[in-house]
Amino acid sequence: MIEEITEGNGELSVPHLEMSFSLDSLVARIREDRGSVASLLYFMGLLTLTEVPGRLRVPNLVVRKLFLERLLEIYLPEPSASYAARETALRFFQNGDLAPLLTFFEEKLLPVLSNRDRGASPRQEGGSGGGINEMVLKTLFLSVLFDDTRYVTWSEMEVERSYADLCLLVRPEMRRFGFLDFLFELKLIRRKDLGKSGHDLREMSEAELRRLPAVVQALSDARAQARRYGTALLRRRGEELALRSYVVVAVDLERLIGEEVNLTPSPTTSLP
Numbered sequence: 001m002i003e004e005i006t007e008g009n010g011e012l013s014v015p016h017l018e019m020s021f022s023l024d025s026l027v028a029r030i031r032e033d034r035g036s037v038a039s040l041l042y043f044m045g046l047l048t049l050t051e052v053p054g055r056l057r058v059p060n061l062v063v064r065k066l067f068l069e070r071l072l073e074i075y076l077p078e079p080s081a082s083y084a085a086r087e088t089a090l091r092f093f094q095n096g097d098l099a100p101l102l103t104f105f106e107e108k109l110l111p112v113l114s115n116r117d118r119g120a121s122p123r124q125e126g127g128s129g130g131g132i133n134e135m136v137l138k139t140l141f142l143s144v145l146f147d148d149t150r151y152v153t154w155s156e157m158e159v160e161r162s163y164a165d166l167c168l169l170v171r172p173e174m175r176r177f178g179f180l181d182f183l184f185e186l187k188l189i190r191r192k193d194l195g196k197s198g199h200d201l202r203e204m205s206e207a208e209l210r211r212l213p214a215v216v217q218a219l220s221d222a223r224a225q226a227r228r229y230g231t232a233l234l235r236r237r238g239e240e241l242a243l244r245s246y247v248v249v250a251v252d253l254e255r256l257i258g259e260e261v262n263l264t265p266s267p268t269t270s271l272p
Helices: 002-007 023-029 034-043 061-075 079-095 098-117 134-145 172-177 198-203 206-210 213-240
Strands: 011-013 055-057 151-159 162-170 181-189 243-251 255-261
Touching (some): 002 134, 034 055, 079 098, 098 134, 098 255, 134 162, 134 243, 151 213, 162 213, 181 213, 206 213, 206 255, 213 243, 213 255
Antiparallel strands (some): 011 055, 151 162, 243 255
């Protein structure tokens, strides 16, 4: 359920809320009964009711942070790995070097996700199937990069009547420490669209991966979107931002290809 909450829009549906339950009954039903788990989260204040009957949502950013931290613990149960994730994120905030961040994801997190999702059905309408979609990739980034002390984080930030996948903007009081602002455009290519096995993808060099037609197309699409969104954001708030714009393409859940996109804002054009 934590995966569903964090990989979606922070909401989930259950047939009904349990008004009372014992610890024994909860333990006995926790693996099969979503309603009991949702009820526990609701009564603990970690979910709240919406206007839609049976629909619950994350109430605020503090709770969202708790869920993301718990998700990272699920992905990386060893304390040393969790600490390494935070250390990697902090270095990225300071220098914007994408390569070490992607290497950490490939070595530590993609194997966990690959094992979990292999053969599963998609969890979201519009997903890519095979148990994975771009929301899974976005949540991977959020689980490591979400930092509400230093950043205001937007998932699907509206820019020019469209939506940037992920945007981290430095909080005003943190700017004096030299942290960078970030915009990500994320793409995911399923293995069946590549005609390659997981072993093949793991063994290919990055140059070989970049020559695959599906990867070429995904990178091209992502660059165009990242450039458009980043340039628009700079036009609107350029005087206060140190914005870096990136594209990341997940090749199934085996490899990550990423790069920075140069932004060239036009001072004569303004956002509507």
